[in-house]
Amino acid sequence: MIWRAADLLDNARLKPSEWRWLDEGDAADIEIDGPIGQARKVLEGRLREIDIVVQPAGTRRKRLLVADMDSTIIGQECIDELADYAGIKPQIAAITERAMQGEMDFASALTERVALLEGLEEAVIGRCLTERISPNPGADTLVRTMRAHGAETILVSGGFTAFVEPIAQAVGFDGFEANLLTVRDGRLAGRVEGRIVDSSVKHEVLVEARGRLGLSREETMAVGDGANDIAMIEEAGLGIAYRAKPALAAVADARLDHNGLDALLWAQGIPRREWA
Numbered sequence: 311m312i313w314r315a316a317d318l319l320d321n322a323r324l325k326p327s328e329w330r331w332l333d334e335g336d337a338a339d340i341e342i343d344g345p346i347g348q349a350r351k352v353l354e355g356r357l358r359e360i361d362i363v364v365q366p367a368g369t370r371r372k373r374l375l376v377a378d379m380d381s382t383i384i385g386q387e388c389i390d391e392l393a394d395y396a397g398i399k400p401q402i403a404a405i406t407e408r409a410m411q412g413e414m415d416f417a418s419a420l421t422e423r424v425a426l427l428e429g430l431e432e433a434v435i436g437r438c439l440t441e442r443i444s445p446n447p448g449a450d451t452l453v454r455t456m457r458a459h460g461a462e463t464i465l466v467s468g469g470f471t472a473f474v475e476p477i478a479q480a481v482g483f484d485g486f487e488a489n490l491l492t493v494r495d496g497r498l499a500g501r502v503e504g505r506i507v508d509s510s511v512k513h514e515v516l517v518e519a520r521g522r523l524g525l526s527r528e529e530t531m532a533v534g535d536g537a538n539d540i541a542m543i544e545e546a547g548l549g550i551a552y553r554a555k556p557a558l559a560a561v562a563d564a565r566l567d568h569n570g571l572d573a574l575l576w577a578q579g580i581p582r583r584e585w586a
């Protein structure tokens with residue numbers, strides 16, 4: 311596969327030079343001399359069975375990670391799973407899908423879905439976390455390794471703090487941003503409190519953290535899966551689409567369709583022996 315990639319680059323006159331294994335048989339670097347966009351087009355168009363990240367070598371190590379949660383850091387959509395306990399998962403999942411595809415304004419979609427959950431017992435959230443929610447492969451390794459190498463990590467979600475806070479703690483994030491569900495007498499009130507964490511807020515979180523840490527754009531990375539993540543993915547130095555909807559995949563710098571999230575450590579030049 312490495313030689314095939316090198317041949318494709320050579321045929322496109324991108325002057326591949328030496329290549330080396332990051333982890334033998336799993337991840338490799340190929341150095342090229344040519345436009346990054348052209349290299350990505352050549353490789354992704356012909357090597358669809360592997361994940362490819364094309365980027366400048368000098369800025370590959372990132373010092374800020376901002377990650378979406380649902381269907382990215384975890385394998386589920388929390389609100390859909392919560393709705394299953396209320397017997398209305400199909401209705402809510404359909405709205406979620408439209409929002410993630412970019413067919414519906416996220417804030418409106420969230421308001422509509424939360425209203426349908428009115429009256430559900432708050433205790434169901436704990437059950438849902440225990441019975442339904444689990445991190446995607448490589449999530450904790452990615453986060454803990456980046457922190458060990460000095461990066462800050464932030465979990466941003468259009469979901470709810472009741473889910474996001476324990477997941478952020480379990481996976482190892484430095485901080486999080488999410489929506490707060492209103493609860494009255496132990497039951498969901500069918501609304502959220504304060505500002506809704508939508509695409510613009512996710513973008514704002516990345517920009518604020520970058521400024522606070524004194525980082526350049528190139529030192530930041532964002533990962534997500536849906537249309538609500540587009541703004542932060544485009545703002546990051548390296549924007550990653552993880553098992554993503556077409557709207558996000560079309561604008562991301564790279565796609566992660568085959569490997570676990572820990573492959574983003576290879577993208578930063580970090581071999582497995584240095585993973586947390």
